[in-house]
Structure formats: structure tokens, C-alpha cells
Amino acid sequence: MPYTQMDGRFERASRLGHSNAVVRAMADRSSFFVPAEHVGDLTWLSARISRQDDLPRPGSEARLTGVIGVDGSVIVVPVRDGLPSVRYGYAQTAAIWLDIDAMDSQRSERFVDPVALSRAVNSALVSFDFPTAGAYVHEGMSIKDSWRECIDTLFREKKIEVNRLDQSLLQLLFLLHGTPGHPALVLPVNCPTRGCSAKDSIPVSPDGADCPTCGHRLWPTDTLRIHEEVVEDGSNNTPMSRLMQVVELLVTVGLATLLWEQARGTVLNRTLFVTDGPLAVYGPPAKLRARALAYFQSMGSSTPGGVALCGVEKTGTVVDYATALARHDALAAGDLLIVDAKVITAITNAHNPVAYGSETYWGRKFIYRALDGRVVVLTVVPVKGTPYDDHGGQPGPDAYPSLGAILDVVDRTGSSMYRDGLIPVALAHAKAAYPIGIGTDVLRLTARHKLGLAPAPKSDR
Numbered sequence: 001m002p003y004t005q006m007d008g009r010f011e012r013a014s015r016l017g018h019s020n021a022v023v024r025a026m027a028d029r030s031s032f033f034v035p036a037e038h039v040g041d042l043t044w045l046s047a048r049i050s051r052q053d054d055l056p057r058p059g060s061e062a063r064l065t066g067v068i069g070v071d072g073s074v075i076v077v078p079v080r081d082g083l084p085s086v087r088y089g090y091a092q093t094a095a096i097w098l099d100i101d102a103m104d105s106q107r108s109e110r111f112v113d114p115v116a117l118s119r120a121v122n123s124a125l126v127s128f129d130f131p132t133a134g135a136y137v138h139e140g141m142s143i144k145d146s147w148r149e150c151i152d153t154l155f156r157e158k159k160i161e162v163n164r165l166d167q168s169l170l171q172l173l174f175l176l177h178g179t180p181g182h183p184a185l186v187l188p189v190n191c192p193t194r195g196c197s198a199k200d201s202i203p204v205s206p207d208g209a210d211c212p213t214c215g216h217r218l219w220p221t222d223t224l225r226i227h228e229e230v231v232e233d234g235s236n237n238t239p240m241s242r243l244m245q246v247v248e249l250l251v252t253v254g255l256a257t258l259l260w261e262q263a264r265g266t267v268l269n270r271t272l273f274v275t276d277g278p279l280a281v282y283g284p285p286a287k288l289r290a291r292a293l294a295y296f297q298s299m300g301s302s303t304p305g306g307v308a309l310c311g312v313e314k315t316g317t318v319v320d321y322a323t324a325l326a327r328h329d330a331l332a333a334g335d336l337l338i339v340d341a342k343v344i345t346a347i348t349n350a351h352n353p354v355a356y357g358s359e360t361y362w363g364r365k366f367i368y369r370a371l372d373g374r375v376v377v378l379t380v381v382p383v384k385g386t387p388y389d390d391h392g393g394q395p396g397p398d399a400y401p402s403l404g405a406i407l408d409v410v411d412r413t414g415s416s417m418y419r420d421g422l423i424p425v426a427l428a429h430a431k432a433a434y435p436i437g438i439g440t441d442v443l444r445l446t447a448r449h450k451l452g453l454a455p456a457p458k459s460d461r
């Protein structure tokens with residue numbers, strides 16, 4: 001967070017840049033253990049490597065032909081220079097549909113033409129905004145309650161803007177707690193009132209409910225518990241990111257269910273859903289991971305050939321480690337590394353790797369070196385059971401029958417345009433990302449307008 005100067009303005013970026021350089025110089029001189037810098041003897045890995053051509057691959061009639069890529073972006077802006085505590089948050093989630101065959105014909109050209117590529121893509125977008133700090137829905141309410149009311153309103157109003165998917169985020173949240181075609185009737189909510197003795201989760205219908213113990217109004221979206229991380233003093237960037245990861249998941253639920261209802265035997269079973277980032281839910285809403293796993297496993301069991309879903313990580317310790325393995329030639333093109341407890345120990349430097357991931361992930365990590373040399377860190381959904389549990393989970397490829405078809409798509413959708421990336425993920429990211437610089441100025445202006453704040457006087461800028 002930037003510091004405020006004597007005149008009330010934020011400290012300039014150049015000074016922050018300078019202090020950043022000092023911190024880096026200090027870090028360079030201390031001696032931490034960074035697993036990716038100490039890969040050492042790697043012969044132990046070979047027993048954990050499969051070849052992509054050893055996995056069952058779909059015949060041409062069952063090959064995946066389309067990809068739906070989902071990505072989100074969040075930005076929290078200070079609204080006024082004179083009121084640095086007032087923050088306004090924007091988030092948007094984009095989904096793109098990419099026709100792999102249309103893209104393949106582009107690949108036979110020497111370069112992938114972005115214009116031709118965008119013609120092969122349809123996209124959907126959900127965007128939302130509300131004050132995250134220092135501004136409230138009503139006078140006299142806490143910032144946590146202001147957030148709860150904003151999230152309730154947002155989930156009732158927002159729909160995914162795509163053909164024939166006429167469902168609000170709230171309806172999709174009830175759907176995720178049920179099974180495809182059968183949304184749950186109530187969601188379990190813990191009363192958020194401080195000191196309230198209501199212990200068990202309270203069933204809350206779409207209309208909301210009063211806490212039977214303290215009488216406080218409860219909203220179905222309270223089940224997400226995002227308000228638990230909201231603080232009075234701070235920008236509340238973190239809960240905004242949690243909210244966006246939930247919306248990303250609901251966009252995937254909405255689009256997959258649309259295909260399941262209308263074309264499960266012809267389109268859904270030929271489509272790969274790719275999320276930018278791992279298939280995981282972090283922070284207070286983490287219980288949704290179990291709902292997501294159960295929902296998509298149920299969908300897969302009622303879809304001929306199953307449903308293919310994966311997450312692709314572009315940053316983090318596993319990506320750094322995977323890149324180091326490729327640099328040391330421990331992984332050849334076409335190699336798939338099983339990420340079992342021993343690999344997790346090497347990556348996370350942990351001594352209790354068997355329980356890794358069980359609280360957050362609904363897909364299992366795999367490290368794949370694509371045929372063109374790219375290194376891709378995937379999470380993939382098991383056909384049944386959980387990917388991680390307290391006993392090591394299901395590391396091997398046998399529990400993931402969609403893996404061969406997914407690696408086939410990874411091999412077909414790489415591009416020199418996007419290093420170590422997948423074209424559908426990059427396209428979704430390009431749709432969802434906020435432009436830096438001039439774009440954030442525009443967001444600040446609209447936030448001031450929405451909060452009813454007059455533009456700051458010129459001398460204050």
C-alpha cells in the first residue's frame with residue numbers, strides 16, 4: 001500500500017521503485033532456501049513420469065473440438081486523493097469459446113492471426129463494482145454488513161450475458177449446491193452477528209431468512225463468508241479477489257450447465273473448460289471446492305464420454321519448479337509428471353505433504369511438457385473421489401480419464417505468441433484484464449460519480 005506524503009498525496013512510484021530495489025538487494029544477500037534453485041539429483045523423478053502417448057487418447061470422432069476459457073480480473077482504486085481510505089472495487093470475469101478446428105487452420109499459416117482468431121471466438125462477460133472501504137450502502141452500518149448487502153444485490157441482478165443463459169449469479173449459486181437440473185432449495189449460512197449463539201448452519205432460501213436466535217437478517221450469499229475477511233481499515237483487495245474467484249466458478253457452472261441441458265452428447269462432451277489458475281477455492285469460501293467437485297462429477301456421470309475441465313497455472317512455486325525441471329532436461333517433450341507426495345515435498349519444502357491441497361483444491365496437479373517444449377501446470381478433476389485428502393489423495397493418471405484428451409488440447413493450442421501459455425486462456429485474460437494507466441483513471445472518475453463525490457479540486461490532484 002502506498003504511503004501518504006505530508007501534503008496528503010500518495011508517495012510517487014519512483015520512490016517505491018527505489019525502496020523495492022533496496023529490499024531486493026537485501027533479499028539477495030540473505031540465504032533462504034528456494035526449492036526451484038536446488039533441484040539437485042533428479043533420477044528419483046523418472047518413476048513418476050508417464051508419456052503422453054501412453055495415456056488413452058480419444059479417437060478423432062471423440063476429440064475435443066472447442067475450448068471455453070474463463071478468467072477474471074480485479075482492481076480496487078482509491079477514489080479521492082484527499083480521502084485515501086475510500087476505495088472502490090471493480091471486477092470482471094470473461095469467458096471465451098474457441099473453435100479448435102478453426103484455430104488449427106490458422107496454425108497451418110506461419111503466424112496465428114489475432115483477427116482471424118477473434119472471429120473463431122465468442123465471448124461472455126460479467127462485470128460488477130461497489131465500494132470496498134470507507135463508503136457504505138446505508139448510514140450507521142458496518143463495512144462487513146455493507147459488503148453483505150452489496151453481494152446480495154449483485155448476485156440477484158447480475159446475469160451472464162450469453163445466449164439463452166438467463167440465470168442470475170444467485171440462481172447459479174443454488175444450482176452449484178444441488179445437482180445439474182436440480183438446484184438446492186436452501187443454502188447453509190452461519191449467522192454473521194458478533195456474539196450470536198446460533199451454532200449450526202441455518203438454512204436460508206433465495207428470499208433470505210431471519211436468524212432464529214438473534215433475529216438478524218441473513219442472505220443466501222452469506223454462505224460464501226466473504227464478509228469475514230472484510231476490515232474497516234484497509235482496501236479490502238483480498239475479499240474482492242475471493243468474490244471474483246467465486247464468480248469465475250459460477251460462470252463455468254452456468255456455461256457448462258447450458259451445454260449439459262441442450263447438447264450434452266454432441267457439444268459438452270467435445271468441449272474443454274479451462275480456468276486461468278488452479279481449480280481451487282481459497283479463503284473463507286473454500287467449502288465451495290467440495291460443491292464444485294460433486295457438481296461436475298455428477299454432470300460427468302450423466303454426459304456421454306464425460307466432461308473435461310482443467311485449470312492452468314502461470315505463476316507460483318509449482319510453475320517455478322516445473323520450469324526448473326525443464327531447464328535441467330528432467331522432462332522431455334511429451335512427459336507428464338505425476339505430482340505425488342514426494343514431488344509435493346520437493347516443491348513445497350513441507351514435511352506433511354499427504355494433506356496438501358485437501359482444503360482448497362477440486363482438481364489434481366500435473367506437470368506436462370508439451371510436444372513443442374512448453375511447460376504447463378494443470379489441475380484436472382478426478383472422475384470420482386477427491387483429488388487430495390488426508391492420505392495423499394489420487395495422484396495417478398488412472399482416476400483422470402479426461403487427461404489424454406486434455407493433453408491433446410494443450411498440444412494443439414500452444415502458440416509462440418503466448419510463451420508457456422494456452423491460446424484460450426490468453427484470450428480470456430485479454431478480455432477480462434483492466435488496462436493500466438489511463439484505464440484506472442477512468443475507473444476512478446466513474447467511482448467518484450457513483451459515490452456522489454464531487455471531483456477533487458485541481459490543487460488536490
Ligand SMILES: [Zn+2]
Nearest residue numbers: 191196211214
Ligand atoms: Zn444470529
